[in-house]
Amino acid sequence: MQIAAVLVAAEGDEVLPSWLQYPVLPHLGELIFGFLVFAILYVVVARKVVPRLEQIFNERTAAIQGGIEKAEKAQEEAAKALEEYQAQLTEARAEASRIREEARAEGATIIAEMRDRAQSEANRIAAAAQQQIQAERQQAVVQLRGEVGRLATDLASRIVGESLEDHVRASGVVDRFLAEIEGAEPAGRVS
């Protein structure tokens, strides 16, 4: 370049300024324009272009995420419905088994009650029969006592005569006699 500059000078041309001689030195006007064009484009990009692009990026992300969320929600709902259904099924099964159990218990209660009632009826009948037998026996004893007394008195009066006609005395003798017999032996043996 030095040689070229010398050549130029020798030929009478103006000497080239160094920024023109050496391409690695900046031309001031171009340097300023470099800053300027960058600044202008930066303002356009930062104010308008990037916000628009970011907005659509966000919207797209939101749309995709929204879709995913929707699907997730649907799945969740389905799972919940299934769970609910299963819970209901379990509940129904438990209810059925409970009802069966109840019926069984009720049946057992009814049977026991019936048995009780039959038992008490039987008891009642047996007791009544016993009572009747007792009463009849009592009546028979009383009747027998009277009869035996009268027969014995009759017999004794026939044997001993009319002296024993006094009823009061005779009855006293008979009673005493009978008491002696009952005292010697159990009453059951009398009849």
Place this chain on the structure above:
Amino acid sequence: MSSLLAAGEGTGFEAPDPIETFWQPLWGGNSQFALTRPMVMAVFSVVLLSVWLLLSTRKMALVPGKAQFVTESVYGMVRNGLGRDILGSKDFLRFVPLLFTMFMLILTNNLFGIIPPIQYPTMSRFGFPLALALIVFVVYHVVGIRSMGLGGYFRHMVPAGLPWLIVPLIFFLELLTYFVTRPVTLALRLFGNMFAGHILLVLCVVGGEHLLFGDTGIAVKGTGVLVFLGGFVMTLFEGFVQFLQAYVFTLLTALYIAGSLATDEH
């Protein structure tokens, strides 16, 4: 300025001159404040990008149309691939406009290099990549000082647990990295790739034209076809490089900012 061309004299071929090829003033002559063609192109790229980005995002739909899809794809690549993955999901969103602007601006201006009728990469003029690199330079320093404090920012340059003897050396090297190497390489990488790529394409076209249509023999005309073919292949390759450089510049921007955000690393 054709007098600058020293090489090729006598053969009738004038190789493309690195100054004349790139210095294209439209108004103002050889002055620091002359209006140049790449300036107009840079402004055009901003108009083009603004119109495209605003129109393609005007009616945003959940299911995107073609224009929205293209914009969203590029945006998604920068936002997630360069922003979120490098800066972390907590902080990245406030840097996405910077990264997206950087990527779109560089990509468009690079692609101007192979798109007719422009065919001139704006970033082959050092002023433009330098401006962008300086923006990145300021941003990562400001971010670093804001997140760690001035002292903390300089402390974090030296990794913890170093033997005290080499701490000054490492600190000096890191200082050089943060204040010189990073901005310079960031600007030069982009500039150099575009500059070299463009001059290669120009050489292919000018050289091929000379070989094919110049005062040459029939055998040499055949090589002219080959050079044109090479130029075609190089154009495709340049397209790839132009995309790659836009990506690398944005990637490094994200990495530098990430380094300033990290308080625990290093």
